[in-house]
Amino acid sequence: MPIDRREFLAATLATGAALAAAPSPAADREERVRTKDDLPTPALLVDLDKFEANLKKMAEHCQRAGRAWRPHAKTHKCPEIARRQVAAGAKGVCVATVPEAEAMVAAGIPGVLLTSPIVERGKIARMAALAGKGDVMLSVGHARQVELLAQAAEAARTVVSVLVDIDVGDRRTGVLPGEPAVELARLIGRSKHLKLVGLQAYAGHASHVVGFEARDKASRLALAKAIETRDLVTKAGIETAILSGGSTGTYNIDSTIAGVTELQSGSFIFMDADYRRIGGESGAVYLDFQPALTVLATVVSATHPGRAVVDAGIKALATDVASKPELIGRPGLEYTLAGDEFGVLAAIEGAAVPALGDRVEMIVPHCDPTVNLYDRIYAVRGPRVEATWAISARRESEKL
Amino acid sequence: MPIDRREFLAATLATGAALAAAPSPAADREERVRTKDDLPTPALLVDLDKFEANLKKMAEHCQRAGRAWRPHAKTHKCPEIARRQVAAGAKGVCVATVPEAEAMVAAGIPGVLLTSPIVERGKIARMAALAGKGDVMLSVGHARQVELLAQAAEAARTVVSVLVDIDVGDRRTGVLPGEPAVELARLIGRSKHLKLVGLQAYAGHASHVVGFEARDKASRLALAKAIETRDLVTKAGIETAILSGGSTGTYNIDSTIAGVTELQSGSFIFMDADYRRIGGESGAVYLDFQPALTVLATVVSATHPGRAVVDAGIKALATDVASKPELIGRPGLEYTLAGDEFGVLAAIEGAAVPALGDRVEMIVPHCDPTVNLYDRIYAVRGPRVEATWAISARRESEKL
Numbered sequence: 001m002p003i004d005r006r007e008f009l010a011a012t013l014a015t016g017a018a019l020a021a022a023p024s025p026a027a028d029r030e031e032r033v034r035t036k037d038d039l040p041t042p043a044l045l046v047d048l049d050k051f052e053a054n055l056k057k058m059a060e061h062c063q064r065a066g067r068a069w070r071p072h073a074k075t076h077k078c079p080e081i082a083r084r085q086v087a088a089g090a091k092g093v094c095v096a097t098v099p100e101a102e103a104m105v106a107a108g109i110p111g112v113l114l115t116s117p118i119v120e121r122g123k124i125a126r127m128a129a130l131a132g133k134g135d136v137m138l139s140v141g142h143a144r145q146v147e148l149l150a151q152a153a154e155a156a157r158t159v160v161s162v163l164v165d166i167d168v169g170d171r172r173t174g175v176l177p178g179e180p181a182v183e184l185a186r187l188i189g190r191s192k193h194l195k196l197v198g199l200q201a202y203a204g205h206a207s208h209v210v211g212f213e214a215r216d217k218a219s220r221l222a223l224a225k226a227i228e229t230r231d232l233v234t235k236a237g238i239e240t241a242i243l244s245g246g247s248t249g250t251y252n253i254d255s256t257i258a259g260v261t262e263l264q265s266g267s268f269i270f271m272d273a274d275y276r277r278i279g280g281e282s283g284a285v286y287l288d289f290q291p292a293l294t295v296l297a298t299v300v301s302a303t304h305p306g307r308a309v310v311d312a313g314i315k316a317l318a319t320d321v322a323s324k325p326e327l328i329g330r331p332g333l334e335y336t337l338a339g340d341e342f343g344v345l346a347a348i349e350g351a352a353v354p355a356l357g358d359r360v361e362m363i364v365p366h367c368d369p370t371v372n373l374y375d376r377i378y379a380v381r382g383p384r385v386e387a388t389w390a391i392s393a394r395r396e397s398e399k400l
Numbered sequence: 401m402p403i404d405r406r407e408f409l410a411a412t413l414a415t416g417a418a419l420a421a422a423p424s425p426a427a428d429r430e431e432r433v434r435t436k437d438d439l440p441t442p443a444l445l446v447d448l449d450k451f452e453a454n455l456k457k458m459a460e461h462c463q464r465a466g467r468a469w470r471p472h473a474k475t476h477k478c479p480e481i482a483r484r485q486v487a488a489g490a491k492g493v494c495v496a497t498v499p500e501a502e503a504m505v506a507a508g509i510p511g512v513l514l515t516s517p518i519v520e521r522g523k524i525a526r527m528a529a530l531a532g533k534g535d536v537m538l539s540v541g542h543a544r545q546v547e548l549l550a551q552a553a554e555a556a557r558t559v560v561s562v563l564v565d566i567d568v569g570d571r572r573t574g575v576l577p578g579e580p581a582v583e584l585a586r587l588i589g590r591s592k593h594l595k596l597v598g599l600q601a602y603a604g605h606a607s608h609v610v611g612f613e614a615r616d617k618a619s620r621l622a623l624a625k626a627i628e629t630r631d632l633v634t635k636a637g638i639e640t641a642i643l644s645g646g647s648t649g650t651y652n653i654d655s656t657i658a659g660v661t662e663l664q665s666g667s668f669i670f671m672d673a674d675y676r677r678i679g680g681e682s683g684a685v686y687l688d689f690q691p692a693l694t695v696l697a698t699v700v701s702a703t704h705p706g707r708a709v710v711d712a713g714i715k716a717l718a719t720d721v722a723s724k725p726e727l728i729g730r731p732g733l734e735y736t737l738a739g740d741e742f743g744v745l746a747a748i749e750g751a752a753v754p755a756l757g758d759r760v761e762m763i764v765p766h767c768d769p770t771v772n773l774y775d776r777i778y779a780v781r782g783p784r785v786e787a788t789w790a791i792s793a794r795r796e797s798e799k800l
């Protein structure tokens with residue numbers, strides 16, 4: 001039985017979702033009254049109460065700390081979530097790919113920063129075209145990228161905003177800090193079609209350091225190189241408004257470092273088992289944010305004692321990290337991957353094993369690449385499914 | 401510049417693709433003359449020469465061995481490839497999920513066997529509905545599944561063909577061999593809406609055993625339980641035409657076992673690094689089939705000596721196996737995963753490192769879940785892109 005629109009809105013507001021629903025309730029698909037039990041499995045769920053609490057906490061943290069906030073949308077790849085982040089105070093979103101940038105601009109999201117380097121002419125032309133339509137910026141880490149982007153911006157008769165991406169120890173992307181970065185900033189300044197707006201310093205190697213003190217040290221060491229580089233850039237007569245960095249693991253570290261103007265922290269909106277294990281300021285489990293993202297699975301085989309097989313395997317849970325899925329409300333069960341389609345739940349110390357047809361819910365090991373396996377997220381409050389959100393930015397946008 | 405249809409067909413035939421193109425050239429998207437260099441990366445490629453050689457080899461093997469052949473489509477999730485398999489002699493395809501079954505039936509593929517157990521009422525109803533439209537079969541491993549399926553088939557006023565799924569040592573799905581399987585066969589026989597057509601015995605635990613002799617032993621041991629069970633079923637007065645089993649690792653073992661009527665081998669069409677390491681009948685590398693599936697990536701950062709960063713990470717290559725991506729034509733380079741978006745190529749023993757903007761091509765570690773990360777496969781012959789095939793069966797078919 002479909003519920004009507006007024007009833008849906010009333011229910012949404014009544015359950016305290018005013019903030020989350022504000023940006024575009026119309027874009028939510030209105031659901032028949034559905035519960036988790038009605039969903040085909042494996043299904044990706046976001047718990048709205050936890051999601052909203054995470055959103056509020058980060059928004060308030062950034063406001064108190066006087067920092068801007070541009071959460072990484074590669075975590076969710078979902079325009080509906082980006083809208084909620086912007087409504088909560090984010091100045092925009094970071095993205096990792098050109099299709100993600102295109103999807104966010106198409107959804108009207110402002111301040112879209114592409115954090116990954118691109119060197120293919122086709123992608124560079126797409127970003128230059130996008131700069132003519134929306135509010136986008138690119139990170140660049142090499143003279144060749146600057147050159148190609150300047151040519152594409154000229155061809156598109158536009159001016160593209162760029163950040164110099166600095167490798168502060170992550171050893172993946174960016175130019176080396178110090179003089180090489182200053183040189184790249186100068187090169188950008190020489191093009192009429194590029195506008196240097198800031199620096200990017202993502203310390204990916206610091207984000208998952210276990211233990212708060214060690215993490216604090218790693219992140220400060222990394223960002224000191226960025227601050228030093230910014231000072232050199234300023235000394236060379238080049239103004240940069242933005243210094244963008246930060247991760248979910250270091251949000252409360254980086255926001256105390258003078259000079260860091262905005263945080264890119266993204267995973268906090270969902271959290272995952274791998275972030276939980278890094279520990280918080282006090283305690284061995286990182287509890288600053290609540291685990292909001294789960295996979296719902298069904299027991300499809302239970303032939304052997306002490307063992308149940310669920311329909312969630314490699315295709316349902318990203319398996320790149322050592323952390324295992326954490327079963328909710330079922331103590332003494334351990335998940336092991338068992339191929340593309342299956343996982344095995346083994347009972348330890350005589351725990352009760354779910355029966356054939358039973359459902360289990362698991363906190364995901366690694367949120368971003370797990371989201372990448374799905375086309376939709378079911379937004380649930382308690383047992384009820386309130387909306388279905390398309391993970392539309394995960395797709396290559398070129399039509400088939 | 402688009403090439404016209406006649407020219408396209410002529411080119412296809414001229415390059416010896418008659419067999420592969422035969423089933424539905426009209427369904428191929430005709431491409432502008434494109435080469436690999438034109439593709440945005442990361443991109444999933446299938447080498448048509450190798451793909452066609454693999455297809456031909458398996459088809460001829462099965463014909464010689466007098467076995468039917470129902471390749472597993474969970475490997476490719478692609479109706480275009482299923483069509484080519486059927487045109488080459490396959491009696492149908494196996495599938496692992498309900499959306500895969502629906503996509504294959506919609507594409508007109510006959511003999512679609514769902515090999516994974518389902519217990520959700522919604523999915524069972526969808527399969528019963530599908531049985532009314534196409535030629536489908538389900539594997540069942542538990543009395544509860546039989547009961548639910550019989551109810552759904554009755555409600556849909558249809559008769560559904562089923563196989564008894566036997567757990568021959570894989571410990572994931574299926575009923576135990578011997579009396580429990582016979583009991584399940586009897587239960588199926590009591591429903592007017594179910595038709596028992598055979599047994600399924602997938603020895604997943606044998607498929608990747610390293611070394612031919614050890615693998616031969618493991619597979620024979622497993623399938624002996626299936627044969628024994630079939631004899632008991634026959635003795636109980638129940639006829640079963642099909643005994644379905646086999647994997648890419650054991651195709652030339654299982655096809656010599658009396659009683660195995662058809663092979664489910666799927667990965668052979670693409671091969672992957674993880675199958676290569678299991679060894680063949682002679683030699684440490686398994687060379688029976690050629691590695692046809694690759695990921696094309698671009699070097700997007702090259703800041704550090706002896707190290708290049710490519711745009712293919714967790715989202716581009718399934719990382720559940722120990723095997724690494726194998727770089728083609730670039731000796732002395734080793735790939736390491738570096739997050740969602742990136743991989744690092746490290747030079748060993750002073751090998752040449754590709755430069756910024758260079759492209760590299762890698763044999764994938766594990767074919768099935770890598771395909772699951774993409775929306776399309778580019779079918780290439782040499783440098784030329786001949787077609788783009790939609791991986792349409794990977795999606796949940798329920799509309800968003």
